[in-house]
Amino acid sequence: MNKKLVGTTGLIIVAVLLLSINMISDVALRGAKKDLTEGKIYTLTQGTRNILKSLDEPIKLRFYFSEKLTNNNPGISDYGKRVRELLQEYQQIAGNKLSLEIFDPEPFSEAEEKAVRAGLQGVPVSLSERMYFGLEGVNSTDGKQTIAIFQPDKEEFLEYDITSLIYNLAHPEKKKLTIVSALPIDGSGNEMARMMGQDTGGDPWYIYTQLQELYKVTKLPATAKELPKETDVLLVIHPKDISEELKYSIDQYVLHGGKALIFVDPLAEMDKGAPNPNNPMQAMMAPKASDLPELFKKWGIALEEGKILADKKNAVTVTAGSQSRPDIVPFVLYQSLEGDCIDKKEYATSQLQTINVGMVGVLKKLDDAKTEITPILQSSNETELLETSAGQMFPDPRKLLSEFKSDSDNKPRMIAARITGKVSTAYPNGPAGGAKAANHIAESESPIDVVVFADTDMLADRFWVQVQRFFGQQLARPISNNADMLVNFIDFYGGSKDLISIRGRAKFQRPFTLIEKMESDARERSSAKVKELEEKLKNAETKLQELQAKKPAEGSSRLTLSSEEQAEIEKFRVEQIETNRALRKEQHGLRDDVEKLSMKLKFLNMGLIPIFVGVFAVGLGAFKGRRRRK
Numbered sequence: 001m002n003k004k005l006v007g008t009t010g011l012i013i014v015a016v017l018l019l020s021i022n023m024i025s026d027v028a029l030r031g032a033k034k035d036l037t038e039g040k041i042y043t044l045t046q047g048t049r050n051i052l053k054s055l056d057e058p059i060k061l062r063f064y065f066s067e068k069l070t071n072n073n074p075g076i077s078d079y080g081k082r083v084r085e086l087l088q089e090y091q092q093i094a095g096n097k098l099s100l101e102i103f104d105p106e107p108f109s110e111a112e113e114k115a116v117r118a119g120l121q122g123v124p125v126s127l128s129e130r131m132y133f134g135l136e137g138v139n140s141t142d143g144k145q146t147i148a149i150f151q152p153d154k155e156e157f158l159e160y161d162i163t164s165l166i167y168n169l170a171h172p173e174k175k176k177l178t179i180v181s182a183l184p185i186d187g188s189g190n191e192m193a194r195m196m197g198q199d200t201g202g203d204p205w206y207i208y209t210q211l212q213e214l215y216k217v218t219k220l221p222a223t224a225k226e227l228p229k230e231t232d233v234l235l236v237i238h239p240k241d242i243s244e245e246l247k248y249s250i251d252q253y254v255l256h257g258g259k260a261l262i263f264v265d266p267l268a269e270m271d272k273g274a275p276n277p278n279n280p281m282q283a284m285m286a287p288k289a290s291d292l293p294e295l296f297k298k299w300g301i302a303l304e305e306g307k308i309l310a311d312k313k314n315a316v317t318v319t320a321g322s323q324s325r326p327d328i329v330p331f332v333l334y335q336s337l338e339g340d341c342i343d344k345k346e347y348a349t350s351q352l353q354t355i356n357v358g359m360v361g362v363l364k365k366l367d368d369a370k371t372e373i374t375p376i377l378q379s380s381n382e383t384e385l386l387e388t389s390a391g392q393m394f395p396d397p398r399k400l401l402s403e404f405k406s407d408s409d410n411k412p413r414m415i416a417a418r419i420t421g422k423v424s425t426a427y428p429n430g431p432a433g434g435a436k437a438a439n440h441i442a443e444s445e446s447p448i449d450v451v452v453f454a455d456t457d458m459l460a461d462r463f464w465v466q467v468q469r470f471f472g473q474q475l476a477r478p479i480s481n482n483a484d485m486l487v488n489f490i491d492f493y494g495g496s497k498d499l500i501s502i503r504g505r506a507k508f509q510r511p512f513t514l515i516e517k518m519e520s521d522a523r524e525r526s527s528a529k530v531k532e533l534e535e536k537l538k539n540a541e542t543k544l545q546e547l548q549a550k551k552p553a554e555g556s557s558r559l560t561l562s563s564e565e566q567a568e569i570e571k572f573r574v575e576q577i578e579t580n581r582a583l584r585k586e587q588h589g590l591r592d593d594v595e596k597l598s599m600k601l602k603f604l605n606m607g608l609i610p611i612f613v614g615v616f617a618v619g620l621g622a623f624k625g626r627r628r629r630k
Contacts, residue, residue, distance in 0.1 A: 044089060047498035048163045051170075052090060055097040057140045059169050062101045063087055064115045066131040069106075079152050080133060087135075090162065098166070105132045121148040135162070139169040157347055160502045164491075167499050175494035176230050177215040179208075180246065181237040182222040182290065183270050183456065206461050206476055207483050211235075214487065215494075222246070227253050233493045234260040235486075238268050238456040240290040248431035251295055255425055255444045259493035259500075261486070264290045265456040266361040267308050267388045289388070290456070294426040299419050300369025303454055304362040308391050309413055311335045312404055313380035316356070320397045331397040332404055333390075334358040335379065336480070337415070343376045346418065348488035352481040356463045359391045361454035363414040371421030376451060378412040385413075416453040423448055449500065451489060458482050 063084060070077045084102060091100045105112035107129045115122070115132045122130030135147040145165045150158070179185070187204035211217055218228055222242040226249040227234065234253060239262070254260055265271075266289050273286040291303050314337055315330035337355040344350050355377060362385065365373045384407055390400070424443045430436035461467055464482035468475045478484075492500065 044086075044093070044159065045502050047501040048090075048159060049093055050498040051163055051167050051496065052094040052098065055094055055166075055170055057170065058097055058099065059094075059140075059166060060099045060101070060138045061087060061090075061166075062103065062114070062118065062136040062138075064103045064105050064111070064118070064120055064132045064134050064136070066106070066133065067104050069125055069129060069131045070133075075152060076131075076133070079150070079155070083133075083135075083150055083158065086158065086162070090166070118144075119146050119148065123149070135165065137165050137169050139172060141172065143169055143172045145169050154351065157350060160347055160499075163502055164495065164499060167495055174214070174216045175232040175490070176218070176228075177211060177233050177235060177490060177494075178218045178220065178228055178231040179211075179235045179237065180220045180222070180224065180227075180239060180242065180250075181235075182240040182242070183238045183268065184272075185237060185459070186219050205459065206465050206467050207459050207486065210483060210487070211490075215490065220246075225249070231258065233490050234258060235490070236260065236262040236292075237459065238263060238265055238271060238290045239292055240268075240271065240288075244431040245434050247292065247294065248427045248434065248437075250292075251298075251426050252437055252440065254295075254448050254450060255423070255441050256439070257444075257446055257448075257497075260450045261453070261489055261493070262292065262450060263453045263456045263459065264292065264303055264361065265359070265454065266291075266303065266306060267359040267391050268456045269359055270457055270460050296452070297366065298423050298426045299448070299450070299452075300366050300371040300373060300421070300423075301363050301417060301419060301452060302366055304364060304385065306388050307362060307385045308333060308388050309335075309360050309362050309379060309415070310384040310386050310390075310400065310404060311379045311413075312382045312384075312401075312406065314338075314341065315401075318397055327398065329397045329401055332384075332400050333386075333395065335360065337377055337379075341378055341380065341412070343374065346374070346376055348492050349376060349485055352485055354480045355458070355482055355485060356480040357415065357455045357458045358463060359388075359455070359457060360415055363417050363452060363454050365414075365417075371419050371423060371448075373414075374418045374420075375412075375414045375416070376418055377416035377453070378414050381410045381412055382406045383413050415455065416451065418449070418451045420447050420449050422446075449493070459486065 065080045065084065067077070067080060070080060087100055091098050103111040103114065105115045112130075112132070115134070118134070118136040120132050120134035120136070122132055125131050132149075134149050137145045145168050147161055147165060150161075154161075184202070185205045185208045187202050187208075208217075215233075218231075220227070222240065225243060225245040227246075231253065234250065236250065239247075250260070268288045268290060271288040273288070289306075291305070293302065296302055310332040312330065312332055314335035315332045316334040316336050317328050318331040318334070319326050320329050321327035335357050337357065338353060342349050342352055342355060357377075362379075384405055422444050425441070428442060430440065457463060459482065464478060464480045466477045466479060468477075
């Protein structure tokens with residue numbers, strides 16, 4: 001038999017076998033995977049699995065992704081496939097309770113019309129083409145939820161966004177929000193003033209109007225004795241002079257697993273107090289602080305008593321001076337928080353840009369705290385703690401700025417914090433003068449989860465929205481994300497324990513830390529070289545000035561440089577050339593090191609595994625051949 005023919009036939013058979021195995025495995029092993037990543041970032045959490053398995057009614061998902069329009073954008077294209085595969089995994093877990101339709105909305109197609117009707121956000125890629133990358137969910141009662149566009153920079157919250165959409169479709173009823181406030185957020189005015197027949201009511205705060213549209217709101221006065229039994233989320237705003245019974249009710253609500261957002265304040269500007277016609281200054285000078293020290297102590301935090309925060313870096317500019325001579329100056333008692341001052345790892349604040357606060361307090365973690373305390377909002381590192389009296393009686397921004405003295409520790413101050421962990425009650429014997437509740441517990445059944453803010457004015461209209469009336473209608477233009485943050489937290493806490501447990505996942509983009517370290521080290525070395533060069537330049541200039549000072553007496557002039565000056569200049573030029581040459585060598589060396597390491601990584605990722613498989617196959621063939629010969 002012709003050996004060449006046998007060899008060719010064998011290669012053809014091997015090729016057919018490999019192709020067949022690939023085709024069979026593509027069908028038989030579809031959906032099979034092994035997550036070897038740190039933190040299991042490609043594995044659905046147990047919270048998502050619990051929600052999917054508990055679905056009582058069918059939910060339909062429609063995934064829109066312009067796959068053909070994103071072929072030239074590998075980042076978006078790969079992320080689109082990642083979302084599609086994740087949705088398919090959702091469907092596998094939920095079974096017949098979750099259906100999935102996938103559309104590629106090409107320009108002017110029926111799928112594009114559906115995407116537009118669903119309210120998805122189209123991103124222009126040309127004059128006539130728009131890219132769609134979003135999700136629409138529909139329940140059995142035609143209730144709808146959408147993700148207008150999947151953002152790659154929000155990938156760590158991808159699972160939460162999808163699971164939240166499904167959960168809200170499965171539970172379409174409005175969340176029950178209970179509000180406790182001593183401030184006139186509902187437009188009812190000051191409670192004490194009403195009792196005296198001096199109603200100071202007005203328009204409701206715009207944020208209160210929004211909350212009424214989004215949730216089933218119950219507003220309690222500060223004199224209330226207990227919380228409603230059916231409360232999904234508790235919102236406490238300025239708990240000034242609230243009853244001991246109500247404090248106890250809040251304590252027990254949190255210990256039983258209730259979710260709460262609490263806004264306290266050392267100096268609440270919106271607290272106008274009860275007016276006194278005989279003494280107008282009385283209301284202005286009345287105490288405007290609120291705190292829950294008994295509860296906070298058990299939770300491991302405290303509000304700095306009688307102190308407000310001045311922040312020079314985050315200060316908002318205001319107009320001071322007279323009308324004829326206005327002066328634009330930073331007002332250190334009003335701050336606009338951005339960037340690192342906002343926690344980007346927290347779901348409710350991850351996408352926020354600006355939070356405005358004023359006359360804000362400071363929270364501190366107690367030394368014996370057993371809870372986990374995560375800063376949500378914090379100041380810059382250029383701050384000063386002032387007495388609350390500094391913020392009363394129309395403070396002068398220019399004087400505050402001129403007298404500002406940054407604290408010595410140069411550390412950010414905590415303005416808002418999320419608190420989790422097991423805690424005990426602040427009222428082991430029940431409220432003062434009252435009886436224990438029938439379901440009283442001494443310790444939390446599970447870790448508590450609350451957020452505390454050291455400012456209440458941030459919810460007032462002037463800190464986050466400009467409202468105008470137009471033909472009887474209110475037109476609002478937000479100027480910060482204060483309301484977004486509050487609504488995000490209420491939505492987050494209004495979900496189930498399974499939904500809250502998901503939170504954000506680890507980062508999907510893993511940096512090449514070794515390469516980054518090499519580049520950082522090289523930059524430091526280069527910086528030292530540049531500094532050395534600048535020092536040489538400075539020394540040479542000083543030397544030249546000294547030489548020039550020795551020129552002939554006044555009245556004579558010199559158009560040429562002396563031999564000593566020329567030698568000094570030549571010496572500096574040689575040093576400059578040598579230093580530049582050393583810098584170039586450093587940069588070339590860095591590139592060479594990075595390229596070598598990059599080649600090693602490429603070899604390990606793309607070459608080592610095929611080589612290993614090939615060696616294994618050859619070894620296996622040799623072993624089988626040896627057995628046949630025996």
